[in-house]
Amino acid sequence: MKFAVVVFPGSNCDHDAYHAAKHVLREDAELIWHKDTSLKGADVVILPGGFAHGDYLRTGAIARFSPIMQSVKAFAAAGGPVLGICNGFQILLEAGLLPGAMLRNRSLHFRCEHVHVRVEHTDTPFTAAARPHQILRIPIAHGEGNYYAEADVIDRLERNRQVIFRYVTAAGEETDAANPNGSINNIAGITNEARNVVGLMPHPERACELAVGSADGLVVFQSLLKALTLAPATVSAAVSVLEK
Amino acid sequence: MRARVFVTLKPSVFDPQGTTVTEALHTLGYGAVKDVRQGKYFELDIDARNTDEARQLASEAADKLLANPVIESYRIEVTA
Numbered sequence: 001m002k003f004a005v006v007v008f009p010g011s012n013c014d015h016d017a018y019h020a021a022k023h024v025l026r027e028d029a030e031l032i033w034h035k036d037t038s039l040k041g042a043d044v045v046i047l048p049g050g051f052a053h054g055d056y057l058r059t060g061a062i063a064r065f066s067p068i069m070q071s072v073k074a075f076a077a078a079g080g081p082v083l084g085i086c087n088g089f090q091i092l093l094e095a096g097l098l099p100g101a102m103l104r105n106r107s108l109h110f111r112c113e114h115v116h117v118r119v120e121h122t123d124t125p126f127t128a129a130a131r132p133h134q135i136l137r138i139p140i141a142h143g144e145g146n147y148y149a150e151a152d153v154i155d156r157l158e159r160n161r162q163v164i165f166r167y168v169t170a171a172g173e174e175t176d177a178a179n180p181n182g183s184i185n186n187i188a189g190i191t192n193e194a195r196n197v198v199g200l201m202p203h204p205e206r207a208c209e210l211a212v213g214s215a216d217g218l219v220v221f222q223s224l225l226k227a228l229t230l231a232p233a234t235v236s237a238a239v240s241v242l243e244k
Numbered sequence: 245m246r247a248r249v250f251v252t253l254k255p256s257v258f259d260p261q262g263t264t265v266t267e268a269l270h271t272l273g274y275g276a277v278k279d280v281r282q283g284k285y286f287e288l289d290i291d292a293r294n295t296d297e298a299r300q301l302a303s304e305a306a307d308k309l310l311a312n313p314v315i316e317s318y319r320i321e322v323t324a
Contacts, residue, residue, distance in 0.1 A: 058312055094312070101314035103253075104260050148257060148315055182258075 001228055003029040004042030006072070006088075008063050013049035013085065013205060020205040021046075025221045034066035044081045044125070044224055045072055047088030049141070049203060059102060059144050060090035069095055081125035081224060082197045086142055089189070089199030098192055098199050099157070100149035106182030110143040114214065115180055117165040117188045117202055118172055124164055124191050125227035126198045126220050135172050136165075136216040138207040140180055145201040147183035147190075154184055165189030165200050245290045247302035248321045251311045252283035286310055295322045 003021040007014045014031060021029035030040055034052075039045060053062035063069070069091075076082045076097055084092040092098045105111060116137055119130040130136075149157070157163055165188040169178045179186045181201070189200025204217025253259045262282040269277045288305065292298035299322045306318045 057309070061309070061312070093314075099314075101312050103257065103315060106258070106260050108260050108264055146260075150314070182260075 001027045001044065001224065002040075002042045003027060003044050003046060004032050004039045005029060005046045005048055006034060006068055007031050007048075008034045008050065008052035008066060008091075010052045010054055011048050011050035011087070013087075013203065016203070017046045017048045017085065017205040020208040020218070020221055024208045024218065025225070027225075032068060034063070034068045037067050037071055039068075039071050039075055043228060044083070045075055046205075047072070047082070047084040047091050048205070049086030049088060052087055052091060055087075058094065059087060060092075060094035063091045064095040073097065076192075076197050079194065079196050081227065083126055083220070084197075084199035085203055085205060086140075086145075086201055089201055090144065092197065092199045097197050098190055099153050100147055100190070102144045103146040103148050103182070104144050105142070105146050105180070110141070111145070111180045112139070112141040113180070114139050115188075115202060116168050116170050116172075116178065117200075118168045118174075120163050120166055121161050124195045124198050124223075126223050127164060128227040128230070129223040129225070130219045133172065134219070135168060135170070136202075136204070136207075136219070137170075137214050138202045138204050138217045139214075140202045142181070142201055145181040145183065147181075147187045147201075149184070157187075157190060158185070160193060162191050162193070162195075163187050163189075164191050164198055165202070245292045245295060245298035246323050247288040247290055247298050248323075249286040249288060249302055249306050249310055249318055250283060250320075251286070251306070251316050251318045252281050253315055254317050257315050284310075295324060298322045
């Protein structure tokens with residue numbers, strides 16, 4: 001399996017994602033500059049965290065115009081798995097690949113700490129190896145992670161089981177105190193209707209080895225191995241669309 | 245032509261920055277300030293034949309880039 005990790009000017013978690021894929025999961029991985037147009041035969045695309053284009057205008061607002069994003073959109077439309085982490089999630093929102101928008105954290109503080117998130121559904125390529133309602137202890141590091149969408153959009157997300165990660169206490173309770181940024185319904189991550197594009201604010205790639213305090217994030221990457229084994233045809237179809 | 249584009253969070257969207265500025269003003273003794281909404285301001289210098297054309301272009305720019313329609317609304321003023 002090959003991971004493409006897109007590098008925007010200002011990305012700063014690109015090497016963390018690359019390390020998780022290449023050295024922890026021991027799969028093939030390649031860093032791809034945002035001005036490239038080819039995903040180079042990758043089976044999965046990661047938009048990493050950071051501050052693409054300095055967060056000018058709005059987080060992710062300029063990154064959506066990077067040439068590589070046309071290929072990412074085509075890859076996603078063909079069913080290829082795409083993961084947006086933190087700033088990558090913000091880019092997916094601005095690019096229209098996921099619904100909603102990010103507001104400043106309600107505290108206005110940049111929150112950099114470990115949080116607990118609950119895996120709400122395991123039928124996505126990034127949660128397939130998780131136990132239902134498994135609780136992950138993984139870090140956040142963001143100033144604008146306060147997820148917002150109109151009430152009807154939130155209703156649709158909940159009804160379609162598109163909320164994939166939710167901020168909870170260590171015991172798994174969905175409380176206001178466990179919500180680090182004010183996100184509606186404690187939403188930490190969502191998926192699209194086709195369930196192949198996932199965005200989340202916490203950083204699973206920074207929690208893949210016990211040496212850094214938690215290996216709970218590894219399940220997100222291991223899920224791909226399981227998902228691609230179960231449905232390899234979907235992904236190879238997505239890859240072949242891009243190669244035409 | 246010059247177009248001024250004012251982008252603000254929609255009334256229904258919580259503005260944590262505006263709320264903090266309001267509280268700071270209250271601390272300074274400006275209790276008369278009931279509320280503050282913080283936004284962005286853009287000046288566009290536009291090559292257009294008339295104000296309608298400039299307004300149309302500024303509106304497109306706001307729809308496609310300057311504002312995020314999920315959370316923000318905008319207002320445009322055009323001067324020759």
